[in-house]
Amino acid sequence: MIIGFIVWSIVTVIFLGIGISCRKSNEAVGLFTGCKPPAVKDVKRYNSTVSKLWFISAGTYEVIGVPLLFLEQNSLLFVPIIFAVAIGLIIMMVVYLQIEAKYKK
Numbered sequence: 180m181i182i183g184f185i186v187w188s189i190v191t192v193i194f195l196g197i198g199i200s201c202r203k204s205n206e207a208v209g210l211f212t213g214c215k216p217p218a219v220k221d222v223k224r225y226n227s228t229v230s231k232l233w234f235i236s237a238g239t240y241e242v243i244g245v246p247l248l249f250l251e252q253n254s255l256l257f258v259p260i261i262f263a264v265a266i267g268l269i270i271m272m273v274v275y276l277q278i279e280a281k282y283k284k
Contacts, residue, residue: 187244191237198233201226210275218284225282232278236271243267
């Protein structure tokens with residue numbers, strides 16, 4: 180199961196990379212693929228807040244993935260991990276929509 184955790188960790192590192200990219204961007208960034216980023220009042224603070232969302236999500240998902248180190252293949256305990264990921268993504272979208280509403284022109 181170490182391979183599963185390594186792959187999981189690579190994804191969280193990608194999340195961290197996206198967060199760093201958001202923080203360094205001079206233009207407003209968005210969360211949703213294929214959607215134009217919103218026009219915002221303060222681009223720097225908006226991007227910083229969005230990058231924090233990515234950092235917190237990466238840390239949360241890394242913690243969620245720790246059980247992968249200990250579970251046997253085809254264990255029923257994978258089901259709560261899957262639900263945690265789905266709930267985390269929904270929370271991430273809701274928080275982003277709140278961030279967008281706060282900084283939108």
